Amino acid sequence: xxxxxxxxxxxxxxxxxxxxxxxxxxxxxxxxxxxxxxxxxxxxxxxxxxxxxxxxxxxxxxxxxxxxxxxxxxxxxxxxxxxxxxxxxxxxxxxxxxxxxxxxxxxxxxxxxxxxxxxxxxxxxxxxxxxxxxxxxxxxxxxxxxxxxxxxxxxx
Amino acid sequence: xxxxxxxxxxxxxxxxxxxxxxxxxxxxxxxxxxxxxxxxxxxxxxxxxxxxxxxxxxxxxxxxxxxxxxxxxxxxxxxxxxxxxxxxxxxxxxxxxxxxxxxxxxx
Numbered sequence: 001x002x003x004x005x006x007x008x009x010x011x012x013x014x015x016x017x018x019x020x021x022x023x024x025x026x027x028x029x030x031x032x033x034x035x036x037x038x039x040x041x042x043x044x045x046x047x048x049x050x051x052x053x054x055x056x057x058x059x060x061x062x063x064x065x066x067x068x069x070x071x072x073x074x075x076x077x078x079x080x081x082x083x084x085x086x087x088x089x090x091x092x093x094x095x096x097x098x099x100x101x102x103x104x105x106x107x108x109x110x111x112x113x114x115x116x117x118x119x120x121x122x123x124x125x126x127x128x129x130x131x132x133x134x135x136x137x138x139x140x141x142x143x144x145x146x147x148x149x150x151x152x153x154x155x156x
Numbered sequence: 157x158x159x160x161x162x163x164x165x166x167x168x169x170x171x172x173x174x175x176x177x178x179x180x181x182x183x184x185x186x187x188x189x190x191x192x193x194x195x196x197x198x199x200x201x202x203x204x205x206x207x208x209x210x211x212x213x214x215x216x217x218x219x220x221x222x223x224x225x226x227x228x229x230x231x232x233x234x235x236x237x238x239x240x241x242x243x244x245x246x247x248x249x250x251x252x253x254x255x256x257x258x259x260x261x262x263x
Contacts, residue, residue, distance in 0.1 A: 028200045035182035056197040063201045
């Protein structure tokens, strides 16, 4: 196993930690392995010296404090769920609208009371602009939320 | 050695390794592994704990085109190390008691 593979696997094994803590460990191991290879060890030897990843992760996670753990991002989950629901509704509306325009054009020959009836029926869900606006709002809100979380994580 | 006891002693070993000069991960391991068994995976959690307790501080220095994290013992760290050393006598007495009345330096 080379250094990069080791660090990648370690990163995965430490996913319970929050990103700042995880990054600290990865940097620490990267430095240790570099120091070892520069003092004459081969890379695979230096990696082997660290021990098994499962054991390292277990040892680290055993001595972890609550503040170092990853928090579940409840607000993020809510924003994503709302965006997903509204996106589904929007797509549904879009499909419905297109179908009805087609129906309308094929029944273009309707006249008198029939055309009035069709127009009324099609008119309602035809342009659910409101639905699209809410959808876009939720997606932007989710985006802003994750951007701010990302910035906060980097600051730590 | 007992896991809990070793954990506590390792913290003081790391502080002791830093008392004369600032040091970095690999050097600390090399310095204290002469006296106590320490694996690469145990060091960083200890340093992190000491850092959270404000007993050490860290800073990055460039070395060979990469960053190396150096650790520096703080005043709080020195005080905690000194108070541990002051308890040496008491610690020795406890060790004597545990080992069944055998006392050091006496025939």
